[in-house]
Amino acid sequence: MAETPRDTRIEDLLRSLAPQVLGVLARKHGQFDACEDAVQEALIEASIQWPAVVPDNPKAWLIAVATRRLIDAWRSDNARRAREERVAAMEVDLSSSSASEADDTLTLMFLCCHPALSAPSQLALTLRAVGGLTTAEIASAFLVPEATMGQRISRAKQGIQKAGGKFSMPPADERKARLGVVLHVLYLIFNEGYAASSGPSLQREELTTEAIRLTRLVLGAAPGELEAGGLLALMLLTDSRRAARALPDGTPVPLAEQDRSLWNPGQIEEGIALLSSVLGRGAPGPYQLQAAIAALHAEASSDAETDWRQIVALYTVLEAVAPSPVVTLNRAVAVAMVDGPEAGLELLGGLDSALGRSHRLDAVRGHLLDMAGSPAEARAAYLAAAKKTGSLQERRYLMGKVARLSND
Template sequence: MPPFDSLLRDLIPQVVGSLVRRYGWFDACEDAAQDALLDATVQWRRDGVPDNPLGWLTTVAYRRLADRARSDIARRRREETVASLDSTRSSAAPGPDEPLRADRDDSLILLFLCCHPSLSPSSQLALTLRACGGLTTAQIARAFLVPETTMAQRISRAKQRIKAAGGRFELPPAAERTERLGVVLHVLYLIYNEGYASTVGPDLQHVELTREAIRLTRAVRRVLPEDPQVTGLLALMLLTDARRAARTDPDGNLIPLAEQDRGRWDSGAIEEGVALTTEALVRDPLGPYQLQAAIAALHAEAPRSEDTDWRQIVILYRLLEQVAPNPMVTLNHAIAVAMADGPDRGLALLSSLDEDTRLAGHHRLLAVRGHLLEMTGDHAAAHACYEEASRRTASLPERRYLESRAARVGGAGN
């Protein structure tokens, strides 16, 4: 990774925001910013980072935008736009040595636009990673294991849908802002989760995605430092990501939380995450990210797996089910109950999910049931659950792990 890679990722949303605010064409401005990013990757590697990298990127992106407009001479509207761009060249584009005003960082507005309610969740993810994360279409396609042409079409359709829906480059009205911020945070949460535990493919983790999710969440927190959910989400990401190095063995095989070498956890990320969790928990309203961060902090602060305060985690999951009920919360609640009060109690709670169409038959439900059955000593039933779960997951590391658990309990039952 070039030494200036993180700098480019931080600056690209500001470049896109600056252009979109001035000219309004989200699709063309985002493409121009991507062109500038590629130019910078080549030129900065050769010549070094300029004194004013943001001004350099904005100037190059402006010129690319003007070139794109000029090239479409068949359309009168674009011809008029070129004339307009030419007439405002001196005031519109900052020179390489002209700093942009700090109060014109439009990263949050750009995130709101990329998470426009007219888009599907998959389109929101892709567009956020490209426009706000600075990832190329090829990088995003690799992360989600789809052809580059498919991802390019998805991103292009997302831009057109925003345009058709009348999406404007401005913060939503105050009445909508809380709901739309919730969508933004959920998209960042999904990006992080896909990077931390990839749902498909040969790799357990896509570090590029987790890194971008954390970086973008930090950017949101810079704009909204008092929001407890933003702070809670950043804390949750840091506390979870602290375990990354210990989650796999040298062959890439998954190591469950209870068996991880806690000496390999990132103490710096844990310290920051715990501090952010404490800060978030004293602010209202109490929401799902604060509670999940509190659970992650209890895991992070336990010196050994057997020192984990499972009873406190059970209480937090009960609160989480009240604040944000969903089957995955109940699934994790059942694990906590099993650890605190015994596997039979956990299995009883797990049975409530059998009729939930959102999770019934999901490989994680089967895997957890197998784990709790193994704890009871019912190895035959555990073996059947592990085997079925391994057939249903699309993640190769998870499949190998579940197959190994099935083999272990199968041998124990013979």
């Protein structure tokens, strides 16, 4: 059954409140592992009850339910009865300012990026606790089975507890060491919102908006971090295309075919200004390079006027700075625009082992084969991509490509 607009609003509200509630509980009671479990149980309870009646103070409701879950969990341990009584007597202060909530969210992000955890575990846990993504969504972002991701998240929570992680901002030097993971998490949250891995919608505005908000918080707390500025610029420039990325029925519109008059000029102006303020102040990092690529698209009045040679050059630098199969995939598209589709297809040759589970490789291969005048091969690639994607709108778009090539 499709979600109603009310269901979607409730889901968005729960997603925005989850890190705030977890921050309150973790700050007051410690034990991140138990607090995160309690908040998840409260969210499940809310998803059942709120479609009928949303409470007047949703945040207070979630805090109260999660606190009761904590008490229930502690009640079974006789050695903790005294602490249970103290917790039960505590009143939750809901008068905290937005600045306090912002501090809680930042602290929560840095706690999830505890150095006792591996980088993949840091990413997964932060996506769950701060980004509000489900285990299935996180598994899709990492291209691993959902059960594997569930185990990873569970171990990560236990790892923080064993390491004695506390709900407080780490010292400045340790905070700087964790910043890279925090930025990567925000990047993944934004990507999941910009191109939803599953569900009926092509994009999820609540995730892109939240990622931009959180990145602003990080940049505000660390204004001299060039990559934080580069990431925010990248998000703004990319999100500026949101209104043009889909038709009214949700069908995706490729970048080359988008109505650029629908792009958000305010976001483009802010993104380019921010990028200009960080570029040239040191060797550019991957987020600055990606933002520079997005800026070239934003500054072109049409696809034909895009400086594809400069984009190829930037992707070449990006591949040297931060090599990854996805960067190579994107460079292949840019190379095809400069040197022809055959040159782009040649770059795809070694990506199947790394991106074989993702629909994107097959979709790009189909696009380049279509450009090269190989309709049968393009049709097969588009069909393979349609079978792999979890996005209903992407699947419909890809099956439209299959139908067109079948009729040609």
